[in-house]
Amino acid sequence: MDETAERPVTIRHYRQLANEIIEKHFGKPPQRIVYRRSGRTNFVFAVNHVEGQFIVRISPDLSRIEAFKKELWATQRVREAGVPSTEVLLVEQDEDSEPYMITRRVTGTEATHHPQRQRIIHEMGQYASIINSIHTKGFGAHFDWTNNGFKRRTWGDYLENEWEFEKRLQLFLAHKVLSHRAVTKLRKTIDETRTLRIKPSLIHADLRLKNVMVDDDGEIAAIIDWEECLSTIAPQFELSISLHDLSIDEKHLFIDGYGLDSEAMAPMADLLRAFNIINYSDAIERAVEVKDHKMLAEFRLRLSGGLDLYSLC
Numbered sequence: 001m002d003e004t005a006e007r008p009v010t011i012r013h014y015r016q017l018a019n020e021i022i023e024k025h026f027g028k029p030p031q032r033i034v035y036r037r038s039g040r041t042n043f044v045f046a047v048n049h050v051e052g053q054f055i056v057r058i059s060p061d062l063s064r065i066e067a068f069k070k071e072l073w074a075t076q077r078v079r080e081a082g083v084p085s086t087e088v089l090l091v092e093q094d095e096d097s098e099p100y101m102i103t104r105r106v107t108g109t110e111a112t113h114h115p116q117r118q119r120i121i122h123e124m125g126q127y128a129s130i131i132n133s134i135h136t137k138g139f140g141a142h143f144d145w146t147n148n149g150f151k152r153r154t155w156g157d158y159l160e161n162e163w164e165f166e167k168r169l170q171l172f173l174a175h176k177v178l179s180h181r182a183v184t185k186l187r188k189t190i191d192e193t194r195t196l197r198i199k200p201s202l203i204h205a206d207l208r209l210k211n212v213m214v215d216d217d218g219e220i221a222a223i224i225d226w227e228e229c230l231s232t233i234a235p236q237f238e239l240s241i242s243l244h245d246l247s248i249d250e251k252h253l254f255i256d257g258y259g260l261d262s263e264a265m266a267p268m269a270d271l272l273r274a275f276n277i278i279n280y281s282d283a284i285e286r287a288v289e290v291k292d293h294k295m296l297a298e299f300r301l302r303l304s305g306g307l308d309l310y311s312l313c
Helices: 008-026 062-080 117-132 155-162 165-174 180-195 236-242 248-258 262-278 281-289 293-303
Strands: 032-036 043-049 052-058 088-092 100-104 201-203 212-214 220-223 230-232
Touching (some): 008 100, 062 100, 117 212, 117 220, 117 248, 155 165
Antiparallel strands (some): 043 052, 052 100
């Protein structure tokens, strides 16, 4: 969200809109409504109401209605499967107006620095396994929830036209983040998946501690932020993101919670590593745009294996 969108006059406009949305849905105005600064494209408001505590998210981007609908579908499915998640009460877009969503407010704190972090990580692995067990149709951002005639993508279609993996590889070469040899190896690893019979599954696509809300005792209250969930190959794609921020011991806790042992992980390693490296392209592109040469140098070190203390490259 840019600075102009954060101007007080704009916030006042969306606060009033949130007030109207709540009154329309519940029949009574909110008792209190507080703006929550969000780093994304939504205006977010915490609402106290006689009916309970809620969150209203409004997006100035009319196309975000699709992401909201996807989040509604995904949270309903995972809750049915036993995964604690955001309860989405309503997704709507009135004629010629911004899309909005009402969710029940989750009480708790972000799990990142909780004293029970290790137990939480193990439990996250268990929930990741449940999420990934939900079978879907098609690959990418548009899958079962889509009812607007969107043609579901094949795996090859997703790689080329949505994930754009070849374009990502060229970015690594253009800015000398990876060698030609490394890029060739990545391409080979991804291309080998084209001949596999892959059944798509639901993945959260950002199942990290920052998206896990816990109570004081470290019990997981909800896994949040489902807007970017995908239908793709699991568990490799999910694990490539979920394991990224964790220490080596925490990685073991997560995969143990998931139900994977060393024998199961070994054949996945190349693809998991390939997904992780290629997903760095977004961050590299941002660093290029702002000419952050220090960050680019750090990416070169990291992705060349310079910080890998556990294996001989």
